Amino acid sequence: MSSYHHGDLRRAVLDRALEVVAEQGPAALSLRAIAADLGVSHTAPRHHFGSNTGLLTAIAIEGFEILRERLAQLRDQRAPFLELGVAYVEFASAHPAHFAVMFQPTLLDPTDATLEQAADATFAELRAGVEAIAPGSSTQDAAAVVTAAWSLMHGLATLELTGNLERSQIRRLLGLTDIADIARRAGSLLGASSRSAPSS
Template sequence: MTRQRAYHHGDLRRAVLTAALDVIRTDGPAALSLRDLARRAGVSHAAPAHHFKDRAGLLTAIAAEGFGLLAASLGDATDLRDAGVRYVRFAMDHPAHFQVMFQPDLHRPEDPALQEARSRAGDRLREAVTGAVDADDARLAGIAAWSLAHGFATLLLTHNLTDPVGDRAPEDVFRSLTGLLFRSGD
């Protein structure tokens, strides 16, 4: 089998992650089965365990990858509003990662790779917040900004904003929303 040959070249981990992301995107994390993922990757049912040990290990790898991707997405943000727009765009571009990242009951929150990736993403968000508000307000402003971006992204992904957003780009709607809520006094 071609896919088994790919495994011998080091592609099994990525193949299983890709298959898992496809399953999560279409059916949610509850539908994941290592046995099914092995079948999809064309390898023995035990092969994914070599890379992930178990289902929680696989979901931990997905969460860590997601936080790494989020950190990279936020890295070039020009200001807090741009960071929020990038957060929403990340959720739209990586819905399966997004579903797993914020459900600690699915993965191992104490995993060092996950903690490091989460810390990098958190640092990027904190940088955007501290550039926008006084230090005394930074923690609460960070919670408010995260809540707004995360809530908007979650509502988008669960199709609760289909009618209100309509044909407009969600990033533009989010930008307008933040403009309404946080007038700069210009």
């Protein structure tokens, strides 16, 4: 449990919220409980987030921004498109609390313009792979490949975070332990490993 003494209360609330979501899930999040954990008045966190929904929305925004920055970095480096998928899985593993709320619209404020902008910018990075993985193909065909790749990596990340990848003994069957290596092996079956992502 975190203990807040001074400094950036907004950051302290976010950090404690991320701990709670990672350990207990989004449903366990409570601004009042976080305020008690940090030793501040129960109204103090509301000044920054307004409500539990506002706090979850802030977590989602931060998650999209972290993911978009990493995807943009890889595209600037003209990394193979497969590496964007690997980065997606690595992001989920490194930021499980962010991942747990980012794609749960019922938990978030649908009127938040910053959330919409952050999500759109992240999805734009994923869509930018269309030209790289299927040059000369129709937009619909290329988009279908991107959809398949995204579905694969999102599913793999979910299996990892829920412990199902471990329970199914897939690591033993593949002879791989690192989630990034597993993502590369699975993603290579889509034939995207040899293509580079377009630069911005």
